[in-house]
Amino acid sequence: MLDTPEAVIEALRENHDRPHGLQRTVTAEELVEAAGQFEKPDVLVTALLELMTAYEFTGEYRKSPVVFGRLLKLWDESPEEFSEWEAHQVYWRFKWVATSLLHVPEVPLASIHGWVDEMRRRYEKAGHGMQPVAAMRYHVAAHTGVGVADAYDLWVTRPRTELSDCEACETRHLAEHQMREGDDAKALETLRPVLEGAMGCAEEPQMSQALALGALLRTGRLDEARSHHLTGYRRVRGNTGMQSWVGRHLEFCVLSRNEGRGLEILAENRPLFEADGAPLAHLWFLTGVELLLARIVEDGHADTAVAGPPGRNWTAVELLGHVRAEADRLTAAFDARNGTTTVGDSRRWRLAQRPLLDAPLPLGLRTSVARPAAAAAAPVAAPAAAGAASVEIPDDFVALVREARRMATAGHPGDSRLWKRIAERLADGSAVHDDRLGPPELLQAELAEQRAGELAMADRDDEAGVEVRRAAELYARIGMPWQALSSRARALAWANPPADGEDESATGSARLDADGIREALDELLGEARRLETEAPFTGEALGPAEAAAGDDLALERKLAYLAVYYARTYAAYRELGRGDGEPSPAAVERFEACVRALQSEAERLAVPHQVANARQFAADVAGRHGDFARAEAGLRAALKDLEAAGRPWRGSRPRALLAQILMAQDRAAEAVDLLHQAIADAVRYDDADFPMAPTYAMLGHAVSHLGDHAGAVRHLSEAAARFDQSGAPDEAADVRLQLVDVLMRTGQQADAVAILESLVAEETADRLPERMVAQIRLSLARGLRELEEYLPSAEEFLKLADTVSGWKDDAPIRTMVTADTAVALALADRWDAADAAYGRALAAHAEAPNPSLITHMMCEFARLKVDAEGPEGLEAALRHLAEADALVASVPAGTEDFYPWFERGTVHYRRARVLAQAERFEEALAEAEAAVASHGEGGEDGESPRAEATRIAALIEGNALGRFNEAIARLTTAAARCRKAGLPEAAQILDSLREEYMSRLPHGR
Secondary structure (H helix, E strand, O other): OOOOHHHHHHHHHHHHOOOOOHHHHHHHHHHHHHHOOOOOOHHHHHHHHHHHHHHHHOOOOOOHHHHHHHHHHHHHHOHHHOOHHHHHHHHHOHHHHHHHHHOOOOOOHHHHHHHHHHHHHHHHHHOOOOHHHHHHHHHHHHHHOOOHHHHHHHHHOOOOOOOOOOHHHHHHHHHHHHHHOOOHHHHHHHHHHHHOOOOOEOOEOHHHHHHHHHHHHHOOOHHHHHHHHHHHHHHHOOOHHHHHHHHHHHHHHHHOOOHHHHHHHHHHOHHHHHOOOOHHHHHHHHHHHHHHHHHHHHOOOOOOEEOOOOOOOEEHHHHHHHHHHHHHHHHHHHHHHHOOOHHHHHHHHHHOOOOOOOOOOOOOOOOOOOOOOHHHOOOOOOOOOOOOOOOOOOOOHHHHHHHHHHHHHOOOOOHHHHHHHHHHHHHHOOOOOOHHHOOHHHHHHHHHHHHHHHHHHOOOHHHHHHHHHHHHHHHHHOOOHHHHHHHHHHHHHHOOOOOOOOOHHHHOOOOOOHHHHHHHHHHHHHHHHHHHHHOOOOHHHOOHHHHOOOHHHHHHHHHHHHHHHHHHHHHHHHHHHOOOOOOOHHHHHHHHHHHHHHHHHHHHOOOHHHHHHHHHHHHHHHHHOOOHHHHHHHHHHHHHHHHHHOOHHHOHHHHHHHHHHHHHOOOHHHHHHHHHHHHHHHHHOOOOOOOHHHHHHHHHHHHHHOOOHHHHHHHHHHHHHHHHHOOOHHHHHHHHHHHHHHHHHOOOHHHHHHHHHHHOOHHHHOOOOHHHHHHHHHHHHHHHHHOOOHHHHHHHHHHHHHHHOOOOOOHHHHHHHHHHHHHHHHHOOOHHHHHHHHHHHHHHHHHOOOHHHHHHHHHHHHHHHHHHHHHHHHHHHHHHHHHHHHHHHHOOOOOOOOOHHHHHHHHHHHHHHHHHHOOOHHHHHHHHHHHHHHHHOOHHHHHHHHHHHHHHHHHHHHHHOOOHHHHHHHHHHHHHHHHHOOOHHHHHHHHHHHHHHHHHOOOOO
């Protein structure tokens, strides 16, 4: 019942604690109505201020001036009913009203100037400085484009006053002016204190973060742009009062080529399409939407489904038309009101922007809405090496096929792009077979081999086998026995023997078992040797018809012959990896024999790239078994072989493998150089099959070992994006968890939380294993807690608790999660739920004990009870601490990972602080001294918590009990002890408190 002033004030207090949004605004409106019933207007003043705040932070600029009109009337009639703070707010909110009027095009410009004049008159009468008035005149000038330079000078040359905008907001306005002048670098330097967290307010740094995005991209500061997008967007999403800044994030998505992320932001902000209470802010939101949609339509995806105003389905082109019409209407209204084209010019400039990067900036996020642009070109992380030529695709079909064959013979990875184009032209009828290319079956066989390779890379071995066997049949049909032989060998090397108990009839054909594969490959080797005996690989042995082909034909036969040796080696290598245990001695012996045979024959025939292949196989296996010296030597020799072969494009894989070997030996700097070169060469030589995603993941791991955390974030983000592109969600999620770990270790919790939120999105989480989702949710819940977003943290812990409740074989995990959930609910001030979770945690502890964790929970409950309830919470707090004492005492001696001295000291420390808050200082001091003694039992490990307990004892002794001499003596001894223990920061803290107490002693004592 809101029938007394006290009831309304209490309701206002409760509503003030709610987040800004529709519920808070509607309640504020109801409370103004309730406050109007009382004779004294003091409650109404408070209610009107609260309503105006609700309107301001939800972008209801049409309504805010009306509320202020009522408030100003009360001020003129009964200023004595305003508290000192409320009186200050009357003058402060003149600026809110002026801004609101500027945002509404129906308000004449003369009215706005009149309001600023009224603001000046009242400020002068009250004796306030004029800088806020000058600032408001500048905002009007900047909006209209009239008299900007003079208004700017009058603003920035006046000293700040207590009614000036907060320093963070004013800094943003200065930077925005500098950006309009075209000086991005100066603007970013101006924004630096806000972006670095040195200053802020309820609206900052999120506004400045959004403002900075374009400038950061334009100046090449991509790591900062990524971070400010991740952290800044979280603070503005779904907020009607921040819709213009949501538009900036949409703009960023276009400029950084992250259109898929832009569509996701659109889907998360559908209500903003109907948030028209602040027309200028709405225009800038629509401008961001229009820029995104225009880009998508331009890329040829006009019919892509997108999220628009609720109530119907939209395609990109339909929503673009709708948004453009509404934005045009608003722009015309503002320019007509202002009598200038400034608003329209600004909109046109923003819409004319083009992407600033050649490839998408990796954000580290898992985006549930795929980028609709053609193939979303994979990010290029390293520039092509000097002198590298991109693969050119000839228009002439004969030239195209001949170039593909030449590159294939040379083993150049760029041939795949040519074969793909050949297949496309044959399929669409733009090319037909030409007799100059040999029999039609030859090209069919080559294309079948190409398809087989693509299928094998996608781990579709059975389908690859079908294609390569078809190629073998075609080669045999046209009298090319060597090519047929090598294709048959590849088919066997890719073959998978049936698993134990597998129904072979389900595959449509019987499979060879492992013995059968080995025997078939040995038979092919025998056939290859017979063919060599009949026609040695020398020019003299070639027949008359073959002599014209000369060395090329000899090389082709050598390569086909060695391909059989390679296939045997590859099959033996795969066999080593089958099964869960160690390979059999027979499998190891066969592998080593195959490697020796491949290397020996390749050396005899002077084909160094196959020598390199043999060394890579051996090095890989050696590395897996911990023989790093042998692995390293083999890989370095393989790189020399490739150099001798004139095949530098094949160096990326051995370099990446060598980097992995070096990482295992803690040689990260060498590994980083190799990985950079491997990636650069893969890009240079168009090696589409090179495993870019795992290589970037390894590079991120390597540079983090060197302390380059920004580089680690960049490379891990790239790896995650590439795993997404290749359809590997588990691997992408695993890399993102590594990325989150780097971010959290470097204090970038907000960035980490943004990435984790993208991973627990419903569509994404459904694709991942349950336990991985649980790990993600645990990290997210803890990250939100670090950011002091306690209610969202508690919600994540509750979801996690629900998940792990069914894990019957993981009772310790349930104990951990239920205890964390209880604390999270208490932090979120949800005490009924927290107490219930507390009980569940004790029950889980009884099943799977974790005394340290439960003790921490009990101490946290004690702290939070007193924080929430003051002295009234003391009894409950002491009860929790008594339970903690009993728990610590009940733990058997020698329990693993449990240190009684630390836990006893922690409970004493918490009891000291709780009693001090209740002003029971003598008892508090005794508990602090008990904490010091307990931590002293921990030796070196206890020195740091001992120093903190000493600090609390000294604070109680000095500040509460006035015993400065005793406190000084205590601090002197403790600081010396900290220096001896190698804790200079702790010693400095104790010394600072000691010096403060020394200054408070009477002179001479």
